Amino acid sequence: MAKRILVCVGGGIAAYKTATLVSRLAQAGVDVSVAMTDAAHQFIGLSTLAALSGKPVRTQMFEPNAAPLGAHIEQSSRMDLMIVAPATADLLAKFAHGVADSLVATLYLQCDCPVLIAPAMSNIMWSKPAVQRNIRQLAADGVHQVGPDEGWLSCRQKGSGRMAEPEAIQAFALNLLGCNQTE
Numbered sequence: 001m002a003k004r005i006l007v008c009v010g011g012g013i014a015a016y017k018t019a020t021l022v023s024r025l026a027q028a029g030v031d032v033s034v035a036m037t038d039a040a041h042q043f044i045g046l047s048t049l050a051a052l053s054g055k056p057v058r059t060q061m062f063e064p065n066a067a068p069l070g071a072h073i074e075q076s077s078r079m080d081l082m083i084v085a086p087a088t089a090d091l092l093a094k095f096a097h098g099v100a101d102s103l104v105a106t107l108y109l110q111c112d113c114p115v116l117i118a119p120a121m122s123n124i125m126w127s128k129p130a131v132q133r134n135i136r137q138l139a140a141d142g143v144h145q146v147g148p149d150e151g152w153l154s155c156r157q158k159g160s161g162r163m164a165e166p167e168a169i170q171a172f173a174l175n176l177l178g179c180n181q182t183e
Contacts, residue, residue: 011039123159
């Protein structure tokens with residue numbers, strides 16, 4: 001049976017890389033579902049992720065016709081892994097403090113599977129004590145993390161904060177699930 005992964009897309013420029021991640025997971029035989037924050041729409045389109053996953057992309061907490069129990073209940077149930085990429089400073093804070101004000105934040109609180117975050121933000125944001133406190137809290141809560149990497153950032157600086165490459169996120173995710181790359 002195919003592993004089921006929920007990919008949640010945060011509102012950062014690195015969201016363009018998430019399209020490659022979704023495609024690679026689908027090609028590896030994973031059953032991929034996608035949810036997006038409102039801010040993610042500024043960086044990548046629904047139709048792109050729907051085409052790559054082969055499923056409608058969830059964006060709203062309340063869609064009574066599509067998810068009568070609530071998208072956060074229906075989409076998180078029976079998932080083997082939740083990946084958040086890019087995991088923005090905003091999402092990290094919401095997750096660390098249990099804020100449930102959006103679909104993605106509520107999905108995080110509702111899911112009972114492992115969670116893998118791929119942080120992405122400017123090097124200045126990444127270095128802030130508040131962000132680092134949130135990262136430590138999420139690690140203490142059992143959240144897995146890949147990245148961020150060092151390199152060229154969209155803020156025209158070099159530093160830490162670049163989202164890990166899709167291949168690295170995929171490898172980490174499949175390893176967490178006990179899969180090898182040829183499954």
